[in-house]
Amino acid sequence: MRNVFNREKIREEIIIPPYEGRSAFLRKGEELIIIDLEGKQVGDFICFSHSDPTEHVSPVHMRASLSSIRLKKGDLLYSNRRRPLMQLLEDTVGVHDIFFPACDYYRYKIDFDKEDHPNCHDNLETALKKYKIQPAVIPDPINLFMNNVVDDSGDYVIEEPLSKPGDYVRLKALDDVVIACTTCSQDMAPVNGWKVTSLIMQIVEAE
Amino acid sequence: MRNVFNREKIREEIIIPPYEGRSAFLRKGEELIIIDLEGKQVGDFICFSHSDPTEHVSPVHMRASLSSIRLKKGDLLYSNRRRPLMQLLEDTVGVHDIFFPACDYYRYKIDFDKEDHPNCHDNLETALKKYKIQPAVIPDPINLFMNNVVDDSGDYVIEEPLSKPGDYVRLKALDDVVIACTTCSQDMAPVNGWKVTSLIMQIVEAE
Numbered sequence: 001m002r003n004v005f006n007r008e009k010i011r012e013e014i015i016i017p018p019y020e021g022r023s024a025f026l027r028k029g030e031e032l033i034i035i036d037l038e039g040k041q042v043g044d045f046i047c048f049s050h051s052d053p054t055e056h057v058s059p060v061h062m063r064a065s066l067s068s069i070r071l072k073k074g075d076l077l078y079s080n081r082r083r084p085l086m087q088l089l090e091d092t093v094g095v096h097d098i099f100f101p102a103c104d105y106y107r108y109k110i111d112f113d114k115e116d117h118p119n120c121h122d123n124l125e126t127a128l129k130k131y132k133i134q135p136a137v138i139p140d141p142i143n144l145f146m147n148n149v150v151d152d153s154g155d156y157v158i159e160e161p162l163s164k165p166g167d168y169v170r171l172k173a174l175d176d177v178v179i180a181c182t183t184c185s186q187d188m189a190p191v192n193g194w195k196v197t198s199l200i201m202q203i204v205e206a207e
Numbered sequence: 208m209r210n211v212f213n214r215e216k217i218r219e220e221i222i223i224p225p226y227e228g229r230s231a232f233l234r235k236g237e238e239l240i241i242i243d244l245e246g247k248q249v250g251d252f253i254c255f256s257h258s259d260p261t262e263h264v265s266p267v268h269m270r271a272s273l274s275s276i277r278l279k280k281g282d283l284l285y286s287n288r289r290r291p292l293m294q295l296l297e298d299t300v301g302v303h304d305i306f307f308p309a310c311d312y313y314r315y316k317i318d319f320d321k322e323d324h325p326n327c328h329d330n331l332e333t334a335l336k337k338y339k340i341q342p343a344v345i346p347d348p349i350n351l352f353m354n355n356v357v358d359d360s361g362d363y364v365i366e367e368p369l370s371k372p373g374d375y376v377r378l379k380a381l382d383d384v385v386i387a388c389t390t391c392s393q394d395m396a397p398v399n400g401w402k403v404t405s406l407i408m409q410i411v412e413a414e
Contacts (some may be wrong), residue, residue: 060267060308060347068275069306070361082313099276099306101267106289136343140267150361154277 012203016043018196021182023130023137025050026173031089034181035168036145037183037200040161040193042184044102044120044141047077050176055079056139057086059098071096071142077171080139085177090136090170093163097146098136100158102138103186112188123182131178143184144169146191150158160193219410223250225403228330228389230337232257233380236413238296240376241388243352244407247400249391251309251327251348254284254292257341258385262286263346264293266305276357278303278349282357284378287346294382297377300370304353307365309345310393319395330389338385351376351389353398367400 011030015024021044026032034043049055058080063069064154065078073091076084101107104121108114145163150156187196218237223229233239241250256262265287270276272285280298283291308314311328315321331345339392352370357363394403 009276058308060306063306064308064314067364068360068362069357079314099267099270101265101271106287110289150276150357153275154357156274157274204312 009205010202011205014201016181016183016199016201018183018198019118019123019185021120021127021180022201023127023178023180024178024201024203025106025131026084026177026203027206028173028175030173031204032173032179033168033202033204034144034171035166035200035202036161036163037165038197039163039165039167040188041163041197041199042146042161042192043144043181044124044184045144045179045181046124046139046141047087047177048180049079050072050178051136052135053178055085056135057082057142059140059142062098069099071098074117077142077173083122084174086171086173088169091169093145093161093169095145095147095162097143097148100143100146100148102141103184114139114168118185120182120184123185124180127180127182128178133178144181148183158191160190210375211271216412217409218412221390221408223390223406223408225390225405226325226330226392228327228334228387229408230334230385230387231408231410232338233384233386233410234413235380235382237377237380238411239380239386240375240411241351241378242373242407242409243368243370244372245404246370246372246374247352248370248404248406249353249368249399250351250388250406251331251391251394252351252386252388253331253348254384254386256286256292257385259354260340260342260385261299262288262290262292264349266347266349269305276306277311278305291381293378293380295376296379297375299374300352300368300376302352302369303376304350304355307350307353307355309348310391314327325392327389327391330392331387334387334389335385340385351388353391365396365398367397
């Protein structure tokens with residue numbers, strides 16, 4: 001694993017195993033590093049305002065405020081109230097998705113005829129219980145490391161992620177937030193390179 | 208106004224005035240025609256399953272099921288349960304948006320410093336009361352006639368709609384549904400050609 005920061009400042013390290021989700025609290029000013037341990041693993045990521053969890057990072061509002069369907073280094077992660085909750089400070093891959101849904105029960109049931117496949121939607125819902133957050137609707141995720149390739153007509157294909165072992169993103173909390181991230185459970189398509197592996201989250205103390 | 212169908216079959220005609228929203232019920236098999244009366248007017252459109260309004264047309268799931276960020280003639284309007292609730296049968300414009308949010312209180316307050324500007328989010332919420340539908344979160348809309356132009360980098364600009372007076376879309380209900388549509392209230396940007404005008408909805412009986 002690449003040594004990406006000053007280890008003394010890490011106050012928590014959380015492993016996200018394959019097919020599972022985890023959550024964490026970050027104070028304003030703290031930073032979150034999400035590392036793709038083996039490479040090609042998508043992480044579905046959501047983020048809530050700690051003081052009012054009805055406010056959350058919202059890709060549809062991000063696309064509006066960023067005038068883009070692409071997430072780039074330096075971008076602000078806008079909420080459903082058009083307020084930035086986090087910022088993407090660093091990104092060793094540069095390819096993520098901000099327009100695709102979390103995989104869910106219906107995805108595996110309808111498209112793959114699987115009744116009990118693990119899925120990102122339910123993993124995120126479960127992970128949030130630690131902080132007693134129970135949204136009426138799980139927000140759309142930012143799909144970290146997900147590689148969709150859009151053609152001129154607006155059609156796209158999802159290809160294997162470009163992330164290599166140790167690649168990461170670094171996000172700064174602009175307010176007190178609760179975040180959740182799950183290793184995407186899709187093992188029957190190129191989304192995660194046809195298998196599901198671990199991610200690691202590290203929380204870095206504010207300077 | 209273009210004569211787009213056999214008038215004998217229309218069972219209801221609903222004018223959507225500028226800065227307002229309207230709702231309607233369609234039985235499975237009925238068709239909905241939405242006409243841009245003067246041209247260049249965006250309509251924010253949402254659709255719910257009548258039997259269970261927690262199921263609704265969902266642009267994020269449409270992008271997944273259609274493998275596209277563009278809405279095309281013949282496309283199915285998928286729900287948050289990956290099930291098609293309507294189909295786009297006819298389309299005299301061919302340019303719509305399925306990745307932008309409804310304008311809302313926060314859009315006008317934060318980006319334009321307007322406290323009381325009419326907005327699509329609240330208009331849709333109000334229009335749904337007629338059918339006693341009160342979603343915890345108003346779903347993302349399909350922005351009919353909205354003209355976003357995306358460049359190779361994924362950045363985009365919103366230009367004036369290409370719709371001319373009398374242009375329309377025709378949608379078929381694949382189940383019993385409640386729909387709502389609002390004339391987009393944005394009058395300080397090219398979204399609706401810098402002014403807000405009326406739309407007309409016509410409901411056509413099933414054959």
